[in-house]
Amino acid sequence: MAFLIRSLFRALSGLPLSVLHAFGWVVGWLSFGLSSRYRQRLFAHAAQAGYPRRVALATVAESGKLVTELPRLWLGRPVPVEWAGAEHIDAALAQGTGVLFLTPHLGCFEITAQAYAKRYGATHPMTVLFRPARKPWLRDLVAGARQRPGLFAAPTTLAGVKQLIKALKAGQAVGLLPDQVPPQGQGVWAPFFGRDAYTMTLSARLAQAGRVQILLSWGERLPWGRGYRVHVRPFEILNAGPLSTDADEAARQINRAMEALVRECPAQYLWSYDRYKQPHRSAPPSP
Template identity: 30%
Template sequence: MLKRFGIATAIALLRFLAVLPYGVTARFGDALGALLYRVPSRRRRVVETNLALCFPQWSEAERARVAGLHFRHAIRSYVERSVQWFGSARKLEKLIQLESAIDLRDPDLPPTIFLGFHFVGIEAGSIFLNYSLHRRCGSLYTPMSNKKVDDIARAARGRFDAEMVPRGDSARAVLRMLRERKPVMLGADMDYGPRNSTFVPFFGIDACTLTAVSRLAKAGRAQVVPFIGEVLPNYRGYKLKVFEPWRDYPTDDEIADARRMNAFLETQIPAMPEQYYWVHKRFKTRPPGEPSLY
């Protein structure tokens, strides 16, 4: 009962925050993140470990600075689910700048996989990309452990006519949607375990990386278009940046294709390292015989 009460309270708080001015909600999330960073925690250690592995050339002071900023961004991103899940389309239009290298409303858009990356703005970016397409599309998601929260999240993420597809065993659904010329949004830059994955470098560290994007693009004859959601400074909202389709992708080499995804990230993260999702154990799965890095 207490657990249900806690979830109900959290959802009610998100709905309340959604009606406040965005700047108030964002500042509240920022302050909460700054406060929680001061408390030693497992997630804080994960952030610090990831930054030490990926940026050994930085001083300890610089890594600590970025870790603190990231923790604030990460907690704030959860608070801002309020706006992203429950805010109106008009409010999202005011908050999110769209910068696209392709015409998202092109009626002749070929089969397309929109490849999202786990910066803290991915939720806002994914929902607004769905809205900006102005057509039925598909979106892969990882179900949450609590069914009530999962139902609310799935409805919120799919409210602009997205078919929400659970990530597990989703290949058939993705290929079906691509055949129907429905764009598909998915993220693949986290450690989902050894299944359908390979080890390729990510900032010089072997990282368990999905090869499914390459296979799905090949089987569905789809172009792959990266996108990134960025949190703008001074509580001004977000920018959704949609890139050009990757040329000469996929290839016949799934490992090279996986490496290309990580290499793309390596070009984008240095511009805003505090916004990449370092709270995730990116190096949790290790090659056989290697000890845990966490």
């Protein structure tokens, strides 16, 4: 099985991005049609944020593309990338501080780290946090694909967190998805689009690991397989100030920042992600 999957990934990695995104359209709508749970979560989360069903339906194909573009991003030749806001990265790196990139489940979050590594990794490497796959054969494929010049991967373990802190203290870059639900005991409850969501505190802890600047980024998937546009925003602009040292307030600030990015392109947000799930023994606060 492992050999077949790797062979399939290698074969798909040579296809044009437009073809892979066409496959993704099919995969997305098949998933939508076959899973009532998927449909319910998709519509409920989009409605919670105030978006009509037409916006939720627009994300169906985008979710499929998120899967089928991976062979090309992991194993294929480079894809076209545009930048919107790279000057904010230039300014942050010029100050010699660590740079913390926060990226929601919006658009193609794989491309944000890859594009950074290609442009800046030779002098300022990036370390990204990722959750290792449960299947050993898939774990090796994912880890190998994400390790590349100027880009390192840190697992969601204590050792991985230490790796992130070390990178920031060395004046390097770190990237993570702060809207990913953390394990019990590693987060606080904070509003996300008007509903309490268990939110990681790791983002705030990393921001306090010495001299660190926070940048927000996301990778817009351009139509017809034309590539991607990486957007970069200073955290202070969207939050009207620096990140709080209080864990609860910091979580609220980060969630507000993620909401602001999602509003830039709600049709590419992963509304089907179980953002409001309740970790074991971690009940939301009473209303």
